[in-house]
Amino acid sequence: MYHQPVLKNRRTLLERAEKFISEIYFTDCNLRGRLYGDACPLESISSSLSQQRIPFLEAVKQNFEPYQVGDTFGPTWWTCWFKVSLRIPDSWRGKQVHLSWESDGEAMVWRDEQPVQGLTKEGEKTSYVLTECLKDDETHSISLYVELACNSLFGAGKGSMIAAPDPDRKYSVQKAELVVFKSDVRELLTDLEMLVDMVKLLGEGEQRGYQALFTANEMVNLCEPTNPSSFPAARSLAQKFFSQRNGESQHTVHAMGHCHIDSAWLWPYEETIRKCARSWVTVIRLMEKNPHMVFTCSQAQQFDWVKSWYPGLFSQIQHFVQKGQFIPVGGTWVEMDGNLPSGESMVRQFLEGQRFFKKEFGNYCKEFWLPDTFGYSAQLPQLMQGSGITRFLTQKLSWNLVNTFPHNTFFWEGLDGSQVLTHFPPGNSYEMKGKVEDLVNTVKNNKDKGRANHSAALFGFGDGGGGPTQLMLDRLDRVQDTDGLPRVQMSSPDRLFSELEADSSLLCTWTGELFLELHNGTYTTQAQIKLGNRQCETLLHDVEVASSLALCLDKTFQYPSEPLQILWRQLLLNQFHDVIPGTCIEMVVEDALRYYQGIYQHYDIIKVYISTMILSRYTSALRYYQGIHQHYDIIKVYISTTILSRYISAADGTVLMENGILRAVVNKDGCLASLYLVETNREAISHGCSGNQFVLFDDVPLYWDAWDVMDYHLQTRKPVVEVVSPVQIASPGGLRGSVTFTLRISDKSTITQEIILDAMCPYVKFNTQVEWFESHKFLKVEFPVRVRSPNATYEIQFGHLQRPTHRNTSWDWARFEVWGHKWADLSEHGFGVSLLNDSKYGYSVHQNTMTLSLLRAPKSPDANADMGSHQFTYAVMPHTGTFQEASVIQWAYNLNSPLRLIDHAPGSHTVAWSAFSVSAAAVILETVKQAEDRKDGLVVRLYESHGSSVSVYLTTGFPITEAWHCDLLERVDSSRPAPITASGISISFSPFQIVSLLLYLK
């Protein structure tokens, strides 16, 4: 057909094509307006409302009342079940017929008692395909159920997404009818959309953009929306354009379907179970139609939920896992927070996760997958390597507020030198839509151009949006090899990383933690969750040690492996990246605290059991395992009070406390005017300053309330100075000397504290009670110390690292609030001060002021976050030499490990014995547990804590026949027996190395 040559008017041509596919403009005559054909009402629709999330078979027995489209129901978190009867008109023979369903909330279609597809407007899933091509001999009358959760994709925030949920919101169905769907129109629309996007994204500087423009324009010329016979000619123009290929050097995008599902966040855990089912069943439907489609899916916990609640769906998933389309990734129980869980917790994330994947799907995961976590511990590379994982995918550092992370594909080197190949998808998203924009950004943003020629693109709606859509697949399909765009292939993590590994010689290395310069409030928000986590980590540790000792003493002892697995899994679940950081709604906080309560209660049961079965016959095993950590509390008990000169004296408003190691002068407001290390005549508190100074900050972030504390909060510092009751002596002496006082924070909030100096104890302990009813305030405590050092040291998982105390560069000052575990230390040569805690994670050390973050008061997504009573303990410990020489690490364990008492029968065996001991203080015996797959085997896990190379002997009073090195999944390395010598089991460590041994008991 002859046309006049088009004028050189890029804008009108582009907008013409845009209007031709617009959903808003000219739908009366454009192509988009022809996407659907005839419509027909449903035969009947009735509904039944349920406050609970109930199973299908229970739901269908409920009373159903007639429902009119438009009627409202609710409130939030309830479920409305719909019973739908429909009949497809005979005249629609040969047509594709959809149930068109537009509603609020998140829905699941049930057919023949099975879940068949998710429906959600926000995830662009508003139709259920009844037939691809209606035939006379297929059933035209169909009954369905639709289960509709009264919450949207991101919960039910009142006014904004992260606001606390609106409990009274009403929901409705806006459309429910049968429609004819015209797939030929859809195909043409997709062609045009991709071309238009190429015109826009390649811009005026690219010849290829003009070729796309003229192709689209000519297609509009050829295509008559009302005449489908005009479509093929238009389509063939598009196909010709898309099949013009790239050169060989073009970047390759590895597209993978994905659906990031937060295990709880703006909705409770229970709803997540349904989000998984809705999303994954939709993915299965897509896989049936698209045999090349690949979907990556993380979090063993979510698979386990679906296995329990939707067994039919789970076996379909297993089928597609075997086919290589549904790909389990990550290897962990949940996508946990990357900062706060302890070293052993992180090991268990991998142990529980990998063992689940192996058992259910036949393979361990090869990639660690954590796209959405708020920073990544420097110990993770070693933990990955120990769990059979050499590759890591994330992208969250693209959220950095200050500095741009310099790599997308690189080797990440951890604290001990372990390396993993790491990839940040350059599109900076894990929820792409398969659009031209995603592909162009992937190439443009790649910071390793010339070094890495392969990238991942994860596409699909997350959080219940149901993951990928057919449209996304169709988009990607068109541009597999189209000049002007990167090559696109449906791929898998294994293919991507194999390509990257094959050509890695030019890749850079990043050493140390991946610190997220955002969300630093998450080290402090929801203090009760943090406390529960720390206490339960310690408790499960203790139960395992005690049970292991009981097992060693009596082989008939039933090690409580099943309850322990359940409790560990609950603890691991609460470490999910919106729960332990405290960024979840109040309902989730309640769930999390209930799980911790369950762990405490189970401990009581297990304790009684262990006590009755075994320990009563021996001296308290629990007491002795604590020797592992050099628990000085025990020693204290044996020390005669006569040795313990304890002096407390009051004068002029101050109190002097002394225990022979430390001498502290406490002002009437609880501040330390002086903290003196007697042995070396060193004052620890900075001249003219006070230690234990409470300070309050305004804490109003830019948006992410529970998540973020911004740099500017530091400008609003106000000391807490108002004394309600001045310091008075609480314990005058003997084993413990202490004073108490109360300060007023505001009209609503107070701090009551007991400052404690124990006999033989090298630290001053602060037992703190805060009544906290603030709004957008941040409470911290400061210790300005007489130490000068450019770096402070913070404990992390199985080790420690240094961060600067100055603000030279943007990388330094962006870390104005950092995380640490049980202790932080500031030392100069020969002297230092450590700040220990029992449940806190937020720290900062600026110049010579050490600060511990105590409580925040954000209002969303939990309007009541942290309101109420809090109890926590911290301690300050001046020391000579290095913190290693001063045993700060052991003392921090001491502060966190309460002495647990178990009754034992009078007259029973009370000879002292030692279960385990390690010959060098640098090595910590962290874990003693029964081996997962060997009832007569113990796994012991040790780590080098000083940052030194050292050889040690592990001695034990138990008869061990063999000792083998094993990995974190407890797989024995048959090339590495651990020699058992007369001095004990010989083990060598490099700095921060984690060693696991499998011990065979006689």
Ligand SMILES: [Zn+2]
């Ligand atoms: Zn997330």
